[in-house]
Amino acid sequence: MWPDRRLTDLLRITHPILQAPMVGPATPALAAEVSNAGGLGALGSAEMTPDQIMKSVAELRGRTNRPFNLNFFVGDAPVTDPAVLARTRDRLRPWYETLGLGEPPEALPALGPSFDDTRLALLLALRPAVVSFHFGLPPAPALAALKSAGILILSTATTVAEAVALEAAGIDAIIAQGYEAGGHRGSHQPTAPADGVGTMALVPQIVDAVRLPVIAAGGIGDGRGIAAAFALGAAGVQMGTAFLSCPEAGTDPARRALLAHATETDTMVTDAVSGRSARAHRSRYAEAMEQAREPLPAFLQLYTLTDPMLEAGQDEIASFHLYGQGARLNRAQPAAELLARLVTEATAAFAKLSSGAATRRQ
Numbered sequence: 001m002w003p004d005r006r007l008t009d010l011l012r013i014t015h016p017i018l019q020a021p022m023v024g025p026a027t028p029a030l031a032a033e034v035s036n037a038g039g040l041g042a043l044g045s046a047e048m049t050p051d052q053i054m055k056s057v058a059e060l061r062g063r064t065n066r067p068f069n070l071n072f073f074v075g076d077a078p079v080t081d082p083a084v085l086a087r088t089r090d091r092l093r094p095w096y097e098t099l100g101l102g103e104p105p106e107a108l109p110a111l112g113p114s115f116d117d118t119r120l121a122l123l124l125a126l127r128p129a130v131v132s133f134h135f136g137l138p139p140a141p142a143l144a145a146l147k148s149a150g151i152l153i154l155s156t157a158t159t160v161a162e163a164v165a166l167e168a169a170g171i172d173a174i175i176a177q178g179y180e181a182g183g184h185r186g187s188h189q190p191t192a193p194a195d196g197v198g199t200m201a202l203v204p205q206i207v208d209a210v211r212l213p214v215i216a217a218g219g220i221g222d223g224r225g226i227a228a229a230f231a232l233g234a235a236g237v238q239m240g241t242a243f244l245s246c247p248e249a250g251t252d253p254a255r256r257a258l259l260a261h262a263t264e265t266d267t268m269v270t271d272a273v274s275g276r277s278a279r280a281h282r283s284r285y286a287e288a289m290e291q292a293r294e295p296l297p298a299f300l301q302l303y304t305l306t307d308p309m310l311e312a313g314q315d316e317i318a319s320f321h322l323y324g325q326g327a328r329l330n331r332a333q334p335a336a337e338l339l340a341r342l343v344t345e346a347t348a349a350f351a352k353l354s355s356g357a358a359t360r361r362q
């Protein structure tokens, strides 16, 4: 039924629907259900220790023998200017006071994107069918080692220039992530939160610029969105928000409650929680920080200052519930049922488009 089989053939999956690798919600149970139903399941392994990755992969392999994807964040070691840290502590102090937290931490640990030689060696031993990277790619020798081990490589582009660079680096398919997407924007260099291209504009421009299969991501919530992605020239989709309410997902109860009543305007893009732009539910802290933008500590290091605020549990003041603009389309049902439903809906949307009927959800 799929009008373009490049991605299904490449990844050896039945349906070109990739479950996004989400730190937290993307559990082995979720990934296994998606892979068993014919899509590509993924683990959110970016912030796991090597030991946690090994355990999660063992659990996943106990549940499926189908292909799956392991995902990593890439980037330079974190560097935070001491003056920026001092200024950020001053800016966060009133929020700490409001939340009854005392003084913000004085030092930042060496937290940063974690793809390293240890994880490369682990991947070469574990040999998942697919590895995906966010925020760019690791150095060429690491890519060459993965390729010679027969591991397929995906990475995210948020602009045409990033997609062209990914193709030149020799990867297998490109995830075109539009501004609607929940979670961190996979831009190869940090970008301002307001800086983003929507999926509808991004996908066809990337499709025109590269020969690789393009996977559309961002705001795709049901079969109509999947059909639209194919109309734009994509060979598949990656969906994150849509899977957050599945019972198998590791989504926390507070976010599940928000998703049950989500609207298209709930979220904002902010870099004031992690140090890089991400789409999450609005909070008073994030809105105030965006209104008065100033340089922030490095990606992931900033969590050292904001984690206590998130842990305080006063979500309206400070939270980081990542989800996208399509969240109202989200459905709470088991992942295998959801995948089957997405396939049925996409099939119906393709048929309706060719018959000229309107494509409202039934």
Ligand SMILES: Cc1cc2nc3c(=O)[nH]c(=O)nc-3n(C[C@H](O)[C@H](O)[C@H](O)COP(=O)(O)O)c2cc1C
Residues within 6 Å of the ligand: 020, 021, 022, 023, 025, 044, 045, 046, 071, 133, 134, 156, 177, 180, 181, 182, 183, 184, 186, 217, 218, 219, 220, 238, 239, 240, 241, 242, 322, 323, 324, 325, 326
């Ligand atoms: C809760 C959440 C966590 C995410 N974590 C990751 C991640 O760890 N790695 C990654 O490559 N993408 C991550 N993403 C982004 C997804 O890969 C994808 O671009 C996005 O979910 C697509 O938009 P959608 O949420 O509208 O479907 C995350 C998205 C969400 C919603």
